[in-house]
Amino acid sequence: MEQILANGVYLGSQYAMIALGLTLIFALMNVLNFAHGQMYVLGGFVTYTFYGQLGLPFVVALLISCVTLAILGALIEKFLFAPVIKRSARDESTMLLAAGIAFLLDAIILLVFGEKQRGVPKIVNGVFNWDFRLIMPYDRILICVLAILSIVGFIAFMQYSKTGRALRALAQDRVAAQLMGVNVDRYSMIGFALGAMLAGLVGGLLVTITGINLGMGGPTSIKAFMMVMIGGAGVISGAIAGGIILGFLEAIGLAVLSQYGDITYLLIFISLMIFLAIRPQGLMGKPWG
């Protein structure tokens, strides 16, 4: 039981971070970012290159991957999303653009890093063992703690900094924020960069445990969509709740249902559909986001 709970916390903290970036971008621009999983993979590969290949300290590699993704996100917003949003007759066109960017990132990752599964050396060795009731490698604990710290940091940033306040205002009401003197274009870009940076950060953190490969992008995006749906699209607390709930469901499901074969995700999907039929806007979302 303790093991299941610990696994749940560990998975939940990672998932929450992935969902945070997605929901941030959604809240600010009303864009369903299909490329989120690919951004995560890219972050993993950047950390792999600098930490695993070039031998820089892990923290430096992590920072580089954050910065790379932030710059990439800002460029994507400025040169791709912003013009399309301005010119398109329908909001949904951005979905095609996002899917196109997902393919493009896939192609770039394939050309630059190849299709092989890549891993990096462990950052900390050893396994935490509490009387064989709870077994957890130290590096997982470290990553989990780092993830939770990042989430706390992100919330603090959104809550107390000027940029965070501007972003929240933008998410609440774009026009009103503009009237209050928020530079909407600039903060959209910053928000997108921040969302992409979070994806890169998770990628960099998780590459130390699960490794990284090209095929992880799509499934990660789907999981992120699920978490956002559970919590409610465009709500930061909802994304965190959704991530933790999905993490726990997965941990419990894998432990309890393993004898029936691989049906954990099937059950999660079906219960999600039932849940959404009852409460379409998720746990904390605004109705009809």
Add this chain to the structure above:
Amino acid sequence: MKNITSKQIAGVAIFLFAIYVAVPVLIGVTGRWDFYFTLTSVALLSIAAAGVWLTFYIGRINIGQGAFALIGAYVSAILVTKVGMNFWITLPLAGLFAALFAVLIGLPILRLRGVYFAMITLVLTEVVKLTALALPVTNGAKGIVSIPLPQELSIFGITLIPDFATLSNVKLAFYYVACTLMVICFAAMYRLVNSRLGHLCRSMQQNEELASSIGVNIASLRIIVFAISSFLGGIGGAMFGSIAQSVYPSTFQVADSVNFMLYTFLGGLGYVFGPMLGTLTLYFGWNLLFEFGKYQLLIYSSIMILLMLFLPNGLLSLRLPKGKKPNAAAEAGKKAEGASK
């Protein structure tokens, strides 16, 4: 239809001539027999994409067409292999089963809107795939293989469709069948959009509350439209399974669902023939780019992004002035152009 102009009739005639005569002749001359399979796929995928387009017509973004295509493919494959039914009878049954499933699933999920509906349909694709993996009747990850070719279809002794196993050129036969299905499908779509139902759909696309307040029964309307859409997806999927002679859980997956949506978007959401053009451009373009090897995906996605940057409202918005229906002549011209490449 009250006002069909002679220009439109000419356009349709050119289009039919192009797909039934010009394309086979061109392929025969150039010897690119592989294009038959590509074009057959385009025809079938555009049927499924038409379904996606139809759900968009009531203001829903559908990324779950892969699920219905997979259901259709499995229903047809199971009926043919396990029950021994004639494929041509299973084809409508596959569509009907997909439609029935759509009604059941649509009752709760059609209440969702916007991105929520988009995301839940995306999840639906994954659900169907996982169900196919888990159920015994679908044979899990091994899938259903070596499905026999379609048998003869005859009414009162008159052969309507010959037994495919006896044909010398199965590819051509499949091409004709797929094209015929596509023509029927798009003709029906055109009729539907210009009918009373189409007007009601347009009112719903613009504002559901308003439509409901003037007496449109939106709850039943959206179920009907979703069922039609899924019927098309099921038909397309069943035919696809029959051509490939195999069905796996991975035959239609999330990527395919997203692709159906992309075909529809790229063609232009405001035009009935958008899905056809979008499918042709993207699927055919993807196959043409095969020669670039590992740069295929890079070029493909760059072109897609550029198209979106410069034509954010779809390909068909290029030539047509705002608010005008696409005329079939331009469509047929493009189709012939694409096919002759």
